[in-house]
Amino acid sequence: MSDNLARHFLLREDVTFLNHGSFGACPRPVFAAYQGWQLELEQEPVEFLGRRLHDLLRVPRESLAAELGCDANDIVGVPNATNGLNIVAQSLDLKPGDQILTTDHEYSALEKTWAYVCRKTGAEIVVVKVPMPLVSEAAFTQTIIDGMTERTKVLFLSHITSPTALLFPIENAIAEARRRGIWSVIDGAHTPGHIKLDLDAIGADFYAGNCHKWMMTPKGSAFLHTRREMQGLLNPLVISHGWTKDSKAPGAKGSFGNSPYIDEIEIRGTRDPAPWLTVPAAIAFRKENDWWAIAEHCHSLAQDTARRLGELTGLAPLSSPEFCAPQMVAMPIPECDTLVVHTTLFEKYGIEIPVFKWQDTCIARLSVQGYNSRPQMDRLIDALTELLELKQAPLAAQG
Known part of the structure; x- marks a missing residue:
């Protein structure tokens, strides 16, 4: 689905754009x-x-x-x-x-x-x-x-x-x-x-x-x-x-x-x-492309990615699913220099995502829109695993 929808957008192909929540992205x-x-x-x-x-x-x-x-x-x-x-x-x-x-x-x-x-x-x-x-x-x-x-x-x-x-x-x-x-x-x-x-x-x-x-x-x-x-x-x-x-x-x-x-x-x-x-x-x-149905898929992808990262970090989510924004999730990550992580994600991995500290919690805030895909979520999980030195579960265990 993502490849078909991504063609509608003007986003750079060399960037994994996971920050729709900040400024959005406009279809062609x-x-x-x-x-x-x-x-x-x-x-x-x-x-x-x-x-x-x-x-x-x-x-x-x-x-x-x-x-x-x-x-x-x-x-x-x-x-x-x-x-x-x-x-x-x-x-x-x-x-x-x-x-x-x-x-x-x-x-x-x-x-x-x-x-x-x-x-x-x-x-x-x-x-x-x-x-x-x-x-x-x-x-x-x-x-x-x-x-x-x-x-x-x-x-x-x-x-x-x-x-x-x-x-x-x-x-x-x-x-x-x-x-x-x-x-x-x-x-x-x-x-x-x-x-x-x-x-x-x-x-x-x-x-x-x-x-x-x-x-x-x-x-x-x-x-x-x-x-x-x-x-x-x-x-x-x-x-x-x-x-x-x-x-x-x-x-x-x-x-x-x-x-x-x-x-x-x-x-x-x-x-x-x-x-x-x-x-x-x-x-x-939005109506021509049945965007509420696309949003449902994005919601599932966002929640699944947050679950996967949570299993690696051992950190609890900030809310139960019904109180999480459907296509956006603030994922707690281990204590780190958030500016360094944010910059490295972009410069080394080509991933655009906000990483910051809110109160005492370090957060990577993921947005999922119709142009995003499961392979992009995998790329984020792999990058955070390497940067934060998380213990990656074996592929068989990941299903």
């Missing part, structure tokens, strides 16, 4: 659509950007909303999930003593975002430790609830965590936050195209996700989803033609006929909109 047909939009823009920039763009931007919103279980008027295009979450974090009315409740598994860029917000507002960050290994939704939810106080104003959680590749069961924690009047802000950078999403059912106040990771659009396309009653709380990071001075008035319209929420965030000066306009092409590519 989607990349061609991307270049087509760029060419169309260059042929008549004034017409494209000045007269057509606000109508063109509606198409990916509608396409993506149908895919993610939400209304197109509640979703807006942004360059990346970090950008979308910054809009939220820097808009919320926080005061000295207010608390932002989060976990010890969050993405470092967003940890810095909330630290910046706290420096400006006097709010405080409260970090709870998720019980590890993660094997129970009830234990996870209770840990989050136990961290809530009368001062908690924001609940900030990843849906799929970046360092530990865990799929957090966030729904009940979000529901409790709603009951207590706490804003729920969800980092869904890794979720679109990775798991099936129903944003309305999840019910988060604010949810940002990347399309350029597992949905496989070109780099620079993501979304921010905001519950309708929360949209008036947000302010754009960039003030441009989409902004109007009466945008907070009841029933106000944006400068281009959409809601102020959409026009203020999407219309932000001259930029290349091609990545966002390619969202429908990416969704079509």
